[in-house]
Amino acid sequence: MKNRLKLLRTEKGWTQADLGDRLGVSRQAVNALETEKHDPSLDLAYRIASLFERPVEDIFENPHG
């Protein structure tokens, strides 16, 4: 799923491990999200949106819209 996660993360100056710690997931999971190798669950998508204080649609491209 296309997303702006890497851009948002680097704007904050965080490493993948930093973001993983904040989200409660592994660095591998963050890397997989950024490289579109993993589509997040609804729960994880909302956690990411909450962390960056943006709507989910601002971070993840709606593949059906």
Add this chain to the structure above:
Amino acid sequence: MSSLWKSGTAAHRRYVIRTMAFMLPYMAICIAMMVTDAFDQIMGTPAAWVLAAAVSAPIMGQIWATLSLMRESDEFVRAVTAKQFIVAAGLAMAVATFWGFGETFAGAPHLPAWLIYPLFWGAFGVVSPFIRDSNA
């Protein structure tokens, strides 16, 4: 396994410890059966069934260790591990079935059924580097 220890999460490190704990007794019994005469006395007796159960028990432990890794990991690791497990199990079952019918229909030499377990982990090792995403 060592790379899993270095680069993996805490759940991965627990998995490595649990794997060692279950695989060492499994391998010790297998090697003892092959290279020593320690169990020769009980072969063909009811006690041999106890030996068969003893060498099989760590396999259930290893499955538990894998399920624990999935339970203690995040959703990405869980999904990828499940995918690797399913593909490896499918390959091992396909090869075992092929050989079994080969024995039945084509006179292939008999192989012991316990080989499916090392075959499964061999398949797991082969497919894992190629299964790194959860959504393809």
